[in-house]
Amino acid sequence: MRIVCYGCGKEMSQSTVEYQCSCGGLLEVVHDFANVDADKLKCEFQQRLSERTGPYASGVWRYKELIHPELPDEYIVTKYEGNTGLYRSEQIRQSLGIREIWLKAQSENPSGSFKDNGMTVAVSHGRSLGFSRFTCTSTGNTSSSLAMYAALAGSESVALVPSDQISMNKVLQTLAYGAKVIEFDGTYDDGIRFYERYGEELGWYICNSINPFRIEGQKSIVFEIAQSLRWEMPDWIVIPGGALSNVTALGKGLHDLRELGFIKRLPRIALVQAEGASPFHKLISQGEQELVPVKRPSTIASAMNIGNPPSWKKARQFLASSSGVTCSVTDEEILEAKSLIDRSGIGCEPASAATVAGLRKLLAERIIGTEESAVCILTGNLLKDTDVLRRTGINNRILSSQLSLESVKSLI
Numbered sequence: 001m002r003i004v005c006y007g008c009g010k011e012m013s014q015s016t017v018e019y020q021c022s023c024g025g026l027l028e029v030v031h032d033f034a035n036v037d038a039d040k041l042k043c044e045f046q047q048r049l050s051e052r053t054g055p056y057a058s059g060v061w062r063y064k065e066l067i068h069p070e071l072p073d074e075y076i077v078t079k080y081e082g083n084t085g086l087y088r089s090e091q092i093r094q095s096l097g098i099r100e101i102w103l104k105a106q107s108e109n110p111s112g113s114f115k116d117n118g119m120t121v122a123v124s125h126g127r128s129l130g131f132s133r134f135t136c137t138s139t140g141n142t143s144s145s146l147a148m149y150a151a152l153a154g155s156e157s158v159a160l161v162p163s164d165q166i167s168m169n170k171v172l173q174t175l176a177y178g179a180k181v182i183e184f185d186g187t188y189d190d191g192i193r194f195y196e197r198y199g200e201e202l203g204w205y206i207c208n209s210i211n212p213f214r215i216e217g218q219k220s221i222v223f224e225i226a227q228s229l230r231w232e233m234p235d236w237i238v239i240p241g242g243a244l245s246n247v248t249a250l251g252k253g254l255h256d257l258r259e260l261g262f263i264k265r266l267p268r269i270a271l272v273q274a275e276g277a278s279p280f281h282k283l284i285s286q287g288e289q290e291l292v293p294v295k296r297p298s299t300i301a302s303a304m305n306i307g308n309p310p311s312w313k314k315a316r317q318f319l320a321s322s323s324g325v326t327c328s329v330t331d332e333e334i335l336e337a338k339s340l341i342d343r344s345g346i347g348c349e350p351a352s353a354a355t356v357a358g359l360r361k362l363l364a365e366r367i368i369g370t371e372e373s374a375v376c377i378l379t380g381n382l383l384k385d386t387d388v389l390r391r392t393g394i395n396n397r398i399l400s401s402q403l404s405l406e407s408v409k410s411l412i
Protein backbone atom coordinates (compact mmCIF):
# COMPACT_ATOMS: atom_id res chain seq x y z
CA MET A 1 0.00 0.00 0.00
CA ARG A 2 1.27 3.45 -0.92
CA ILE A 3 -0.11 6.95 -0.36
CA VAL A 4 0.20 9.01 -3.50
CA CYS A 5 -0.84 12.51 -4.60
CA TYR A 6 -3.62 12.26 -7.09
CA GLY A 7 -2.50 15.51 -8.73
CA CYS A 8 1.27 15.13 -9.32
CA GLY A 9 1.91 11.51 -8.39
CA LYS A 10 4.30 12.31 -5.56
CA GLU A 11 4.59 9.52 -3.03
CA MET A 12 3.94 10.46 0.60
CA SER A 13 5.17 8.77 3.75
CA GLN A 14 2.94 5.98 5.10
CA SER A 15 2.49 7.97 8.29
CA THR A 16 1.56 11.25 6.64
CA VAL A 17 -1.12 13.21 8.44
CA GLU A 18 -1.71 15.41 5.40
CA TYR A 19 -4.69 14.88 3.18
CA GLN A 20 -3.49 17.27 0.53
CA CYS A 21 -0.22 17.57 -1.36
CA SER A 22 1.68 20.85 -1.69
CA CYS A 23 0.47 20.93 -5.33
CA GLY A 24 -3.13 21.08 -4.08
CA GLY A 25 -3.93 17.51 -5.17
CA LEU A 26 -5.76 15.13 -2.85
CA LEU A 27 -4.11 11.97 -1.62
CA GLU A 28 -5.02 8.50 -2.69
CA VAL A 29 -4.27 5.04 -1.33
CA VAL A 30 -2.79 2.80 -4.02
CA HIS A 31 -2.68 -0.95 -3.55
CA ASP A 32 -0.51 -3.52 -5.18
CA PHE A 33 -2.66 -6.53 -5.91
CA ALA A 34 -0.01 -8.30 -7.98
CA ASN A 35 0.69 -10.88 -5.28
CA VAL A 36 -2.91 -11.37 -4.20
CA ASP A 37 -4.31 -14.86 -4.76
CA ALA A 38 -7.79 -13.81 -5.86
CA ASP A 39 -9.40 -17.27 -5.69
CA LYS A 40 -8.14 -17.88 -2.18
CA LEU A 41 -9.26 -14.44 -1.09
CA LYS A 42 -12.73 -14.97 -2.51
CA CYS A 43 -13.06 -18.16 -0.44
CA GLU A 44 -11.93 -16.30 2.65
CA PHE A 45 -14.44 -13.50 2.08
CA GLN A 46 -17.09 -16.22 1.92
CA GLN A 47 -15.92 -17.95 5.10
CA ARG A 48 -15.78 -14.69 7.03
CA LEU A 49 -19.53 -14.25 6.55
CA SER A 50 -20.04 -16.57 9.51
CA GLU A 51 -17.90 -14.52 11.92
CA ARG A 52 -19.84 -12.84 14.73
CA THR A 53 -17.02 -11.01 16.58
CA GLY A 54 -13.64 -9.59 15.63
CA PRO A 55 -12.79 -7.41 12.63
CA TYR A 56 -13.94 -9.93 10.00
CA ALA A 57 -17.49 -9.77 11.35
CA SER A 58 -17.56 -6.22 9.93
CA GLY A 59 -18.87 -5.69 6.41
CA VAL A 60 -15.90 -3.40 5.86
CA TRP A 61 -12.99 -5.23 7.50
CA ARG A 62 -14.13 -8.51 5.94
CA TYR A 63 -12.38 -7.10 2.86
CA LYS A 64 -9.34 -5.85 4.77
CA GLU A 65 -6.86 -7.05 2.13
CA LEU A 66 -8.45 -4.68 -0.40
CA ILE A 67 -8.84 -1.76 2.01
CA HIS A 68 -6.02 -1.44 4.53
CA PRO A 69 -4.01 -4.68 4.42
CA GLU A 70 -1.21 -3.62 6.75
CA LEU A 71 -3.16 -2.18 9.66
CA PRO A 72 -2.59 -4.19 12.87
CA ASP A 73 -5.92 -5.42 14.29
CA GLU A 74 -5.31 -3.75 17.65
CA TYR A 75 -6.08 -0.34 16.12
CA ILE A 76 -9.36 -1.36 14.51
CA VAL A 77 -12.48 0.28 15.94
CA THR A 78 -15.53 -1.47 14.56
CA LYS A 79 -19.24 -1.72 15.17
CA TYR A 80 -19.63 -4.46 12.58
CA GLU A 81 -20.67 -1.76 10.14
CA GLY A 82 -21.77 -2.68 6.65
CA ASN A 83 -23.60 -6.00 6.61
CA THR A 84 -26.57 -4.04 5.31
CA GLY A 85 -29.60 -5.39 3.48
CA LEU A 86 -29.94 -5.58 -0.28
CA TYR A 87 -33.67 -5.43 -0.94
CA ARG A 88 -36.09 -5.91 -3.75
CA SER A 89 -39.42 -4.12 -3.74
CA GLU A 90 -42.10 -5.04 -6.24
CA GLN A 91 -43.92 -1.72 -5.60
CA ILE A 92 -40.84 0.29 -6.49
CA ARG A 93 -39.96 -1.90 -9.45
CA GLN A 94 -43.44 -1.55 -10.93
CA SER A 95 -43.63 2.14 -10.23
CA LEU A 96 -40.40 2.70 -12.17
CA GLY A 97 -41.09 0.12 -14.85
CA ILE A 98 -37.59 -1.36 -14.83
CA ARG A 99 -36.70 -5.04 -15.19
CA GLU A 100 -34.82 -5.29 -11.93
CA ILE A 101 -34.05 -2.92 -9.07
CA TRP A 102 -32.29 -3.54 -5.78
CA LEU A 103 -31.98 -1.15 -2.87
CA LYS A 104 -28.80 -1.33 -0.83
CA ALA A 105 -29.78 -0.04 2.61
CA GLN A 106 -26.63 1.64 3.90
CA SER A 107 -29.12 3.34 6.18
CA GLU A 108 -28.87 0.19 8.34
CA ASN A 109 -25.35 1.05 9.44
CA PRO A 110 -24.80 1.48 13.20
CA SER A 111 -24.96 5.29 13.12
CA GLY A 112 -27.63 5.26 10.42
CA SER A 113 -25.65 6.18 7.31
CA PHE A 114 -23.00 4.89 4.92
CA LYS A 115 -20.50 7.24 6.53
CA ASP A 116 -19.71 4.36 8.91
CA ASN A 117 -18.16 2.33 6.07
CA GLY A 118 -15.45 4.91 5.63
CA MET A 119 -15.24 6.25 9.14
CA THR A 120 -14.27 2.96 10.78
CA VAL A 121 -11.19 2.95 8.54
CA ALA A 122 -10.31 6.63 9.00
CA VAL A 123 -10.55 6.46 12.79
CA SER A 124 -8.67 3.15 12.96
CA HIS A 125 -5.90 4.56 10.75
CA GLY A 126 -5.77 7.77 12.82
CA ARG A 127 -5.34 5.67 15.96
CA SER A 128 -2.45 3.81 14.34
CA LEU A 129 -0.79 7.20 13.79
CA GLY A 130 -1.18 7.96 17.49
CA PHE A 131 -4.15 10.34 17.38
CA SER A 132 -6.74 10.44 20.12
CA ARG A 133 -8.54 13.56 18.88
CA PHE A 134 -10.61 13.52 15.74
CA THR A 135 -12.49 16.18 13.82
CA CYS A 136 -14.58 16.78 10.72
CA THR A 137 -16.86 19.27 9.07
CA SER A 138 -20.23 17.82 8.31
CA THR A 139 -23.86 18.33 7.43
CA GLY A 140 -24.53 15.86 10.26
CA ASN A 141 -24.01 12.25 9.19
CA THR A 142 -20.23 12.37 9.09
CA SER A 143 -20.18 13.95 12.54
CA SER A 144 -22.61 11.33 13.95
CA SER A 145 -20.43 8.57 12.60
CA LEU A 146 -17.17 10.11 13.76
CA ALA A 147 -18.59 10.82 17.23
CA MET A 148 -19.71 7.20 17.53
CA TYR A 149 -16.33 5.68 16.62
CA ALA A 150 -14.36 8.22 18.64
CA ALA A 151 -16.49 7.40 21.69
CA LEU A 152 -16.03 3.68 21.09
CA ALA A 153 -12.28 4.19 20.97
CA GLY A 154 -12.34 6.29 24.13
CA SER A 155 -11.20 9.31 22.13
CA GLU A 156 -12.46 12.86 21.68
CA SER A 157 -14.18 14.36 18.68
CA VAL A 158 -15.19 17.81 17.53
CA ALA A 159 -17.50 18.59 14.63
CA LEU A 160 -17.89 21.81 12.66
CA VAL A 161 -21.48 21.95 11.49
CA PRO A 162 -22.95 24.70 9.29
CA SER A 163 -26.10 25.96 10.97
CA ASP A 164 -27.90 26.43 7.67
CA GLN A 165 -30.29 23.68 6.51
CA ILE A 166 -29.09 20.85 8.68
CA SER A 167 -31.16 18.22 10.41
CA MET A 168 -31.42 18.63 14.17
CA ASN A 169 -31.60 14.85 14.57
CA LYS A 170 -28.06 14.52 13.28
CA VAL A 171 -26.70 17.25 15.52
CA LEU A 172 -28.38 15.71 18.56
CA GLN A 173 -27.05 12.27 17.66
CA THR A 174 -23.53 13.68 17.41
CA LEU A 175 -23.86 15.36 20.80
CA ALA A 176 -25.34 12.24 22.38
CA TYR A 177 -22.18 10.29 21.57
CA GLY A 178 -20.26 12.90 23.54
CA ALA A 179 -18.77 14.97 20.72
CA LYS A 180 -18.36 18.72 20.86
CA VAL A 181 -20.30 20.46 18.12
CA ILE A 182 -19.44 23.89 16.82
CA GLU A 183 -22.34 25.25 14.81
CA PHE A 184 -21.21 28.13 12.68
CA ASP A 185 -22.78 30.63 10.33
CA GLY A 186 -21.79 29.42 6.89
CA THR A 187 -21.74 26.44 4.59
CA TYR A 188 -20.07 23.03 4.55
CA ASP A 189 -17.52 24.50 2.14
CA ASP A 190 -16.52 27.15 4.70
CA GLY A 191 -15.79 24.32 7.12
CA ILE A 192 -13.54 22.58 4.60
CA ARG A 193 -11.66 25.82 3.95
CA PHE A 194 -11.18 26.26 7.69
CA TYR A 195 -9.30 22.96 7.88
CA GLU A 196 -7.24 23.77 4.81
CA ARG A 197 -6.01 26.81 6.71
CA TYR A 198 -5.84 25.67 10.30
CA GLY A 199 -5.97 21.87 10.21
CA GLU A 200 -2.27 21.38 10.78
CA GLU A 201 -2.11 23.90 13.58
CA LEU A 202 -4.98 22.22 15.42
CA GLY A 203 -3.18 18.88 15.32
CA TRP A 204 -6.36 16.86 15.22
CA TYR A 205 -6.95 14.00 12.84
CA ILE A 206 -9.28 15.21 10.09
CA CYS A 207 -11.94 12.77 8.95
CA ASN A 208 -13.64 14.65 6.12
CA SER A 209 -14.45 12.91 2.85
CA ILE A 210 -11.07 14.04 1.50
CA ASN A 211 -9.44 11.66 3.98
CA PRO A 212 -8.21 8.90 1.62
CA PHE A 213 -8.90 6.15 4.16
CA ARG A 214 -12.59 6.95 4.21
CA ILE A 215 -12.63 6.34 0.48
CA GLU A 216 -10.95 2.95 1.01
CA GLY A 217 -13.59 1.94 3.55
CA GLN A 218 -16.48 3.07 1.36
CA LYS A 219 -15.31 0.76 -1.41
CA SER A 220 -16.77 -2.04 0.71
CA ILE A 221 -20.26 -0.92 -0.38
CA VAL A 222 -19.65 -2.38 -3.85
CA PHE A 223 -17.73 -5.35 -2.43
CA GLU A 224 -20.81 -6.27 -0.39
CA ILE A 225 -23.15 -5.80 -3.32
CA ALA A 226 -20.94 -7.98 -5.51
CA GLN A 227 -20.66 -10.72 -2.91
CA SER A 228 -24.43 -10.65 -2.21
CA LEU A 229 -25.16 -11.02 -5.93
CA ARG A 230 -22.61 -13.84 -6.30
CA TRP A 231 -20.23 -11.54 -8.19
CA GLU A 232 -22.78 -10.77 -10.91
CA MET A 233 -23.10 -7.00 -11.00
CA PRO A 234 -26.14 -5.02 -12.17
CA ASP A 235 -26.01 -2.76 -15.21
CA TRP A 236 -26.19 0.40 -13.09
CA ILE A 237 -25.32 1.64 -9.63
CA VAL A 238 -27.22 4.80 -8.70
CA ILE A 239 -25.85 7.08 -5.99
CA PRO A 240 -26.66 10.51 -4.56
CA GLY A 241 -23.90 13.12 -4.81
CA GLY A 242 -22.94 15.80 -2.31
CA ALA A 243 -19.27 15.84 -1.38
CA LEU A 244 -18.84 13.18 -4.12
CA SER A 245 -16.96 10.67 -1.99
CA ASN A 246 -19.09 7.80 -3.23
CA VAL A 247 -18.39 8.33 -6.93
CA THR A 248 -14.71 7.98 -6.18
CA ALA A 249 -15.07 5.16 -3.66
CA LEU A 250 -17.51 3.02 -5.60
CA GLY A 251 -15.71 3.64 -8.87
CA LYS A 252 -12.40 2.67 -7.27
CA GLY A 253 -13.89 -0.41 -5.62
CA LEU A 254 -15.36 -1.61 -8.90
CA HIS A 255 -11.99 -1.26 -10.61
CA ASP A 256 -10.38 -3.27 -7.81
CA LEU A 257 -12.93 -6.04 -8.30
CA ARG A 258 -12.33 -6.16 -12.01
CA GLU A 259 -8.55 -6.03 -11.68
CA LEU A 260 -8.73 -9.05 -9.36
CA GLY A 261 -11.06 -10.86 -11.72
CA PHE A 262 -13.91 -11.00 -9.17
CA ILE A 263 -16.25 -9.37 -11.68
CA LYS A 264 -16.05 -9.43 -15.46
CA ARG A 265 -17.81 -6.23 -16.39
CA LEU A 266 -18.00 -2.82 -14.77
CA PRO A 267 -21.48 -1.55 -13.97
CA ARG A 268 -22.10 2.05 -14.98
CA ILE A 269 -22.50 4.70 -12.30
CA ALA A 270 -25.40 7.17 -12.30
CA LEU A 271 -24.83 10.10 -9.94
CA VAL A 272 -27.84 12.14 -8.86
CA GLN A 273 -27.67 15.63 -7.36
CA ALA A 274 -30.36 17.91 -5.98
CA GLU A 275 -31.16 20.73 -8.35
CA GLY A 276 -30.32 23.41 -5.76
CA ALA A 277 -26.87 21.91 -5.14
CA SER A 278 -25.77 20.43 -8.45
CA PRO A 279 -22.42 21.95 -9.46
CA PHE A 280 -21.02 18.56 -10.47
CA HIS A 281 -23.98 17.71 -12.68
CA LYS A 282 -23.54 21.09 -14.40
CA LEU A 283 -19.83 20.45 -14.88
CA ILE A 284 -20.45 17.09 -16.53
CA SER A 285 -23.59 17.88 -18.53
CA GLN A 286 -22.23 21.15 -19.90
CA GLY A 287 -18.78 19.74 -20.50
CA GLU A 288 -17.05 22.50 -18.55
CA GLN A 289 -13.38 22.35 -17.63
CA GLU A 290 -13.65 23.65 -14.07
CA LEU A 291 -16.33 23.20 -11.47
CA VAL A 292 -18.27 26.40 -10.81
CA PRO A 293 -19.24 26.38 -7.12
CA VAL A 294 -22.82 27.10 -6.09
CA LYS A 295 -22.55 29.94 -3.57
CA ARG A 296 -25.77 29.29 -1.66
CA PRO A 297 -26.67 25.66 -2.15
CA SER A 298 -30.22 24.84 -1.15
CA THR A 299 -32.08 21.55 -0.97
CA ILE A 300 -34.33 19.70 1.45
CA ALA A 301 -31.85 16.82 1.18
CA SER A 302 -29.46 18.21 3.81
CA ALA A 303 -26.79 15.56 3.24
CA MET A 304 -26.32 16.81 -0.33
CA ASN A 305 -26.43 20.51 0.42
CA ILE A 306 -22.88 21.12 -0.74
CA GLY A 307 -21.98 23.79 -3.29
CA ASN A 308 -18.24 23.28 -3.69
CA PRO A 309 -17.29 19.61 -3.39
CA PRO A 310 -13.50 19.49 -2.89
CA SER A 311 -12.88 16.16 -4.63
CA TRP A 312 -14.64 16.90 -7.92
CA LYS A 313 -11.55 16.17 -10.05
CA LYS A 314 -11.16 12.68 -8.67
CA ALA A 315 -14.90 12.15 -8.94
CA ARG A 316 -14.91 13.22 -12.59
CA GLN A 317 -12.19 10.74 -13.43
CA PHE A 318 -13.93 7.84 -11.70
CA LEU A 319 -17.26 8.76 -13.24
CA ALA A 320 -15.70 8.75 -16.70
CA SER A 321 -13.89 5.47 -16.15
CA SER A 322 -17.15 3.73 -15.30
CA SER A 323 -18.98 5.29 -18.27
CA GLY A 324 -21.02 7.20 -15.73
CA VAL A 325 -23.78 9.73 -16.15
CA THR A 326 -25.21 12.47 -13.93
CA CYS A 327 -28.60 14.05 -13.48
CA SER A 328 -30.35 16.39 -11.10
CA VAL A 329 -33.76 16.17 -9.46
CA THR A 330 -35.99 18.69 -7.71
CA ASP A 331 -36.84 18.58 -4.02
CA GLU A 332 -40.38 17.66 -5.04
CA GLU A 333 -39.14 14.65 -7.01
CA ILE A 334 -36.97 13.65 -4.05
CA LEU A 335 -39.92 13.73 -1.67
CA GLU A 336 -42.13 11.78 -4.07
CA ALA A 337 -39.47 9.06 -4.33
CA LYS A 338 -38.94 9.11 -0.58
CA SER A 339 -42.61 8.45 0.00
CA LEU A 340 -42.42 5.46 -2.36
CA ILE A 341 -39.36 4.05 -0.56
CA ASP A 342 -40.81 4.68 2.90
CA ARG A 343 -44.10 3.03 1.99
CA SER A 344 -42.28 0.03 0.60
CA GLY A 345 -41.15 -0.63 4.17
CA ILE A 346 -37.50 0.12 3.46
CA GLY A 347 -37.37 3.84 4.27
CA CYS A 348 -34.59 6.43 3.97
CA GLU A 349 -33.68 10.05 4.50
CA PRO A 350 -34.30 12.57 1.69
CA ALA A 351 -30.81 12.49 0.09
CA SER A 352 -31.05 8.73 -0.42
CA ALA A 353 -34.35 9.07 -2.24
CA ALA A 354 -32.62 11.15 -4.91
CA THR A 355 -31.39 7.82 -6.31
CA VAL A 356 -34.85 6.49 -7.09
CA ALA A 357 -35.97 9.93 -8.32
CA GLY A 358 -32.90 10.09 -10.58
CA LEU A 359 -33.43 6.56 -11.84
CA ARG A 360 -36.99 7.49 -12.80
CA LYS A 361 -35.69 10.49 -14.73
CA LEU A 362 -32.92 8.55 -16.49
CA LEU A 363 -35.44 5.88 -17.51
CA ALA A 364 -37.75 8.57 -18.91
CA GLU A 365 -34.83 10.06 -20.84
CA ARG A 366 -33.93 6.55 -22.07
CA ILE A 367 -30.42 6.91 -20.78
CA ILE A 368 -31.18 3.82 -18.71
CA GLY A 369 -33.24 1.15 -20.48
CA THR A 370 -36.26 -0.56 -18.91
CA GLU A 371 -34.66 -3.95 -19.72
CA GLU A 372 -31.64 -3.11 -17.55
CA SER A 373 -30.99 -3.67 -13.85
CA ALA A 374 -29.96 -1.17 -11.18
CA VAL A 375 -28.88 -0.99 -7.56
CA CYS A 376 -29.82 2.25 -5.76
CA ILE A 377 -27.70 3.10 -2.72
CA LEU A 378 -29.85 4.30 0.17
CA THR A 379 -27.34 6.33 2.10
CA GLY A 380 -29.18 7.41 5.28
CA ASN A 381 -31.84 6.28 7.73
CA LEU A 382 -35.48 7.31 7.77
CA LEU A 383 -35.17 8.76 11.28
CA LYS A 384 -32.27 11.03 10.37
CA ASP A 385 -34.63 13.86 9.49
CA THR A 386 -37.84 14.03 11.49
CA ASP A 387 -38.47 17.64 10.39
CA VAL A 388 -39.05 16.41 6.87
CA LEU A 389 -41.23 13.56 8.17
CA ARG A 390 -43.31 15.99 10.17
CA ARG A 391 -43.83 18.12 7.07
CA THR A 392 -44.65 15.30 4.69
CA GLY A 393 -45.56 12.05 6.34
CA ILE A 394 -48.51 12.65 8.64
CA ASN A 395 -51.47 12.25 6.29
CA ASN A 396 -52.66 9.11 8.02
CA ARG A 397 -52.47 10.49 11.51
CA ILE A 398 -55.81 10.73 13.19
CA LEU A 399 -56.18 12.70 16.38
CA SER A 400 -59.18 11.53 18.31
CA SER A 401 -59.81 12.77 21.79
CA GLN A 402 -61.67 9.74 23.03
CA LEU A 403 -61.13 6.12 22.18
CA SER A 404 -64.43 4.45 21.46
CA LEU A 405 -65.52 1.86 18.93
CA GLU A 406 -67.72 4.45 17.19
CA SER A 407 -64.93 7.00 16.80
CA VAL A 408 -62.52 4.37 15.49
CA LYS A 409 -65.07 2.98 13.02
CA SER A 410 -66.00 6.43 11.77
CA LEU A 411 -62.40 7.41 11.11
CA ILE A 412 -60.85 4.35 9.50
Ligand SMILES: *Cc1c(COP(=O)(O)O)cnc(C)c1O
Binds near residue numbers: 303
Ligand atom coordinates in the same frame (compact mmCIF):
# COMPACT_ATOMS: atom_id res chain seq x y z
C1 LIG B 1 -22.89 12.15 2.95
C2 LIG B 1 -24.19 11.77 2.40
C3 LIG B 1 -24.48 11.87 1.03
C4 LIG B 1 -23.51 12.46 0.05
O1 LIG B 1 -22.52 11.52 -0.23
P1 LIG B 1 -21.16 11.92 -0.95
O2 LIG B 1 -20.49 10.63 -1.17
O3 LIG B 1 -20.43 12.81 -0.03
O4 LIG B 1 -21.51 12.60 -2.23
C5 LIG B 1 -25.69 11.42 0.58
N1 LIG B 1 -26.63 10.92 1.43
C6 LIG B 1 -26.39 10.82 2.76
C7 LIG B 1 -27.47 10.30 3.64
C8 LIG B 1 -25.17 11.23 3.28
O5 LIG B 1 -24.97 11.13 4.60
Ligand SMILES: [Zn+2]
Binds near residue numbers: 005007009021025
Ligand atom coordinates in the same frame (compact mmCIF):
# COMPACT_ATOMS: atom_id res chain seq x y z
ZN1 LIG C 1 0.88 16.70 -5.66
